[in-house]
Amino acid sequence: MRDRYWVKLSLAAVLAAIVFLVGKYTSVIWILGEPHVLLQQVINGLSLGAMYALLAIGFTLVYGIMELINFAHFNVFMIGSFLGMWALEFLGLSGQSRVLTGLALCGTLAFAFAVAMLGSGVLGVAIERIALRPLRGIPGTTGMITTIGVSYILFNIILLSAGADAKNYPNPMPNLQWQVAGAVVDLREVLIWGISLILMAGLQLFVSRTRLGKAMRATAQDSEAARMMGIDVDRVIATAFFLGSALAGAAALIFGLYYNYTSFLIGYTAGLRAFTAAVLGGIGSITGAMVGGVIIGLIETLGGQLIAVRWTDVIIFSILVLVLVYAPTGLFGRAAPTKS
Amino acid sequence: MTDQAEEKAVAIGPPAAPVGWGLPALRGMATARMGWIGIAGVLLAALLFPPLIHNDGDIDAAANALSFAALALGLNIVVGFAGLLDLGYAAFFAIGAYTYGALASWQLHPAWSGFWEPFAFLDLVARVQGTGGDVVHFQVSFWLMMPIAAAIAAFFGVLFGAPTLRLRGDYLAIVTLGFGEIVPIVARNWPSLTNGAQGLNGVLPPRFFGYSFGISATPYYYVGLALIAFLMFTSQRLKTSRVGRAWMAIREDEIAAMAMGVDRVRYKLLAFAIGAAFAGTTGTLYVAKLQTATPEMFMFPVSVMILVMIVFGGMSNVWGVVVGALILQILQSWVLQDLSGWVNALGRLTGVEWLQRVQLASSIELIFGLILVVMMLYRRQGLIPATRRVAALSLEQQSAQVTRGGFETLGELGALEKRAGSDPLLDISDLTVRFGGLVALGSVALRVPAHSVLAVIGPNGSGKSTLFNAVTGLVPADAGSICFAGVEIAGEPPHVVLERGIARTFQNLRLFPNLTVLENVLIGMHARLQTGPVGALLRPPRTRHEEREARERAMEILSIFGNRLLPRADHAVSSLSYANRRRCEIARALASQPKLLLLDEPTAGMNPAETLELAEQIRSLHRLGLSIVLIEHKLDVVVNLADTVIVLDHGEKIAEGSPAEVRRDDEVIRAYLGRSAAYSSA
């Protein structure tokens, strides 16, 4: 009981500090007078949020079933973007050489998405099979430490082979823009939202309607019981890794098309934001990952606008720490990551 | 000597870890394999390294390696001993470094005023001429700063550790990772304190009786060597003390540790603080040598590198950690660089362009990743594991006959309080425990008179273990009162409940699997011993005496189970048979000198002969003055042992009385056997 007293006291102190800092250092009043800027930042935030959501779902799928924080997920994302780049280069595109429209564009993108998603998915399954399956069932942080190792291996394979410099991403999309109430919406943003919504809807359908999806949900709730009911837990876990990694691959291709670049570093910041999104949304919950992703995206852009971009990392980390300490179930989660 | 004592003298060798000064203590530092000569050889080589090598660059690399070994020792305390995975350890390194940087450089220069006079008198600051008036120049001595930086880092260790106390392993890691990232960002964005990204200017080198360390790396090397020796000594002393045992208990099974009297808040914070202190001191040394510091020196990859070092070397083994750190540093700054040089030369010879330019040092992180994965998959205990080899048991020691009649004497335990009076020892009224919507216990009331045996029976799921959890504080009570020896204990943390005199065993066995039988029992004694970290480090006579007595008492407790546990005192409990593990758990509970013993299905998994033996042992405990509450499914045991029986069903008490009464009770029969059985026996 004394424990709870300290928790409440510290929470009050933290909230007071936040209110003070917001009042002193942000330009909240100013921005209310410039709605188009606000709108633009919201649009930016939603695009970022969609990417984070896709990435966060991967974390959450694996965690929900195995209670394992998969550090390697960030770098599967990074490799996915290289796979997409190589797919586009294979088709003859490079830099800003050609702009395609219509069927050619759709076909090219479909090919690139297929390569990125399949490649990432297979990579994810391989990681699970080689590095994690032998450790299944061992309590504690052994699995997580292994994923840190895998993460380093992936990161360095790309660094040593492809070099440290940023690579130019082929950009076959036409540069269309629309004006919306003083803010600018790009074709690329529409692409992001569209694809993200399709993928997320697809995932939801899969999880709620198909047998394998139901098996996944059952395993997430109680893996022992699921095994006894005849569910092939190995297959379920492999599916979770495949789906999560494939979504990361899609997010990675979107990333490359949006920013026109990729490098060995992109896993790091995007991964951190996505992880915070998954935790904020409630780790283990797919809806939570989606909502969390959007929220983090918005916090990033609005925080940068209202305070300063240099503090974004600190803000995100603080959210992560605060959620884990005071509200570990997040918004939609069920399991509490504390000891009883 | 009694038979038992003789047996004891023959069956066991020297105690698992020595307690005294001098040679035995040093021997305790070496693993069984290295031996005394090995240590002397290593020490000599280390001392002679600078004069022999005479290349300042290599001495510098060696001094850096020693710094990282010191960091590895510090992380070992947090991760290896206490089992808290800290992924942000570099933050404390940074804090130590910038603390020294702030107080021993030109970075801070407030305006001079009278306030600074006493400090100038103590030579901590100097008055210098600045633009527009005199300013303060901080020049606190390096030797003074080492402990100060350690203390400040320890403070931050507590600060960063406090939010993680209730978190599970992987979440704790993430939160510490968060703090580990925030510190360098703050350092970068606080240029007035740290000069931001551009790095500190003018960090002062240490002075030793007028001789300034200057640029040569050799004095730093020797300071580093002394620091490592001190930190290894401290680590080893802590490890084999009450504090170390408490940490390892938390690492192995936090809940059982709490139930055995370990205050997990205090010990977790202590682990963070001491681990951080190691890093703070090392940060001071590192920065004093480098004479500058930039925030990029303290980021996540550094934390991971230190983690790789201890995973590689052998977590919780002091020598292993140091060796792992040194090997990886040598690899990084020596072997790979030289290998690159050869490959480049080969490239120039053969004219292959790529070979001429390759830099193998860049691949060190790939190697780190491979080490982590390979070690976790194939050799989790590291290069030099922490476990000790134990001698095989003789045939005689392996065989154990079932003995009847319980035990006659419990040595120290025999002096149990003989309370007279009619006040119940344990008085529970209206106890309610809810888990979400489920009512696990509903208004349960019971009384345990002093020196009696109460049995709690009931179908599975009826709340029996929850009752124990509520009494011992592992689960909060939503309503009701629990009164022990006249004091209200509902709401008190488990370690306080243990201190008051209630000890328990667990239904599913919660021993500390990687610790020995003796260590498990010693942890049971945790609450009755006094030694803290200072005592553990210094080993004054009082501590040594206490440790010796504790071991003797532990041996006595083990000996009450005859040949079963004594020969295995130095074996890890994971190697024991199921029945022996149950006995070990009871021994551990007894070690805490309880007044009330809660046994949760103690005979589960035992054959009838063993069951009978244990039942009689429990009866003799009762005769010697202990009060016992027993959860049992074997009704014959209940009938033989219990004075009173209460029956729980779906969280409610449905019957209470003597065993004979309860056996005939309709409600009880219905709960156990179903409605039709109740009718048929009516």
Place this chain on the structure above:
Amino acid sequence: MPTRRAIIVQLPAAAFTGALIARAAMAADKSVTIGINVPLTGSDAETAALIRDGAMIAVEDADAQGGVAGYKIEVTVLDDGTATAGQYDPAQAATNARKLVADKAVVAAIGPQMSGSGKAMAPILSQGNLATITPSSTNPDITDPKFAAQFRPAGKAIYFRTVTTDAYQGPNMANYFAQTLKIKNVYILDDSGAYGVGMADAFEAQAKKIGLTVLGHDQLDPREADYTTILTKIKSLNPDALYFGGTSLAGIKLVKQSYDVLPKVVKGGGDGVYSAALLKGAGYPAIEGWYATIAAPYIADNPDVAPWVKRFEAKYGHGPTSYSFTAYDAALVILDAIKRVAESGKPVNRDTVRDAIQSANVKTLQGAVSFDENGDIKDRTVSVFRYQHNDKYPVDDVLHQYKYLGVAPQTA
């Protein structure tokens, strides 16, 4: 087991001994060694390689002609970047400095690339009286007499530069913005690295002095991908110009994204923008119109430059960066110093070479190079360029795509 561990301990010892022997064997009877210390590991690796390449051309030219005054020139290349730091590591730089000082054959060094390394190296080099010439370290503190006790405790200057410092590059650009381009207000960004922060802070300080309004100063994270947030914010403030202090890691992304969000704003940066890597990464049309400065006089006036660039490209397969020139010039100064010492009959060691460097006056790609008593280059010219796309040349050809506009107004 002891044997296994013994092997692990003996192996590096053997490797080290072997390396020493190999090095000794490779040395000719009359030779001197020049050390090159650049961060070949991590995010600055590309530029570091280009610096090394620029210096190596000079050394290889000299050796092809039989050495300098009869001395063969050997080169020791050391890497002060570590994978753990992900870039230059001051601790590794300090170790490398000690290695160079301990190696008696080394008479001078080129490097470091980054000032953070320089701060760690300078005291060690001073103690060993080993001169180094840096082609790119621009933090003024290291040669500032105010910090002489810290960075040259032995008294003599040992940290020479073939670039001028941040004390001039950033502020002169501020002057240029205000006086020549008639900019009224500017928003400043840096890339949170030591170089970028130094440039941006110096620019800001000067801007405030001369009345150029600074609308804000924020920091980019080079690891991060998305700068649209800050660019949107800047757009809403309506600045005349944007100034960027930093290198290509953040620069590439900034150039690309600001092209989308702030097409009409005047944009400029320091010599981090005058880089082939940035041009290649950002590409045309994003880079069009960007201003860049270099801390050296305009070099293309020098007829030797174009053929030199051709030689560089032929040898290494890609174009030089601005620091390749300064590294080449640094090498030329050292070679000239060795020649003068040898010809004067004095023994060629680091003391004599240092003195010769101090008194150098050498014709190089950037004109005549000589140093003041602190080690700074005497010529404080900051040249201003602007990207104007030339179809005839590849995008990353700094020499032809950046049009020379003139000298930036000198800060008083």
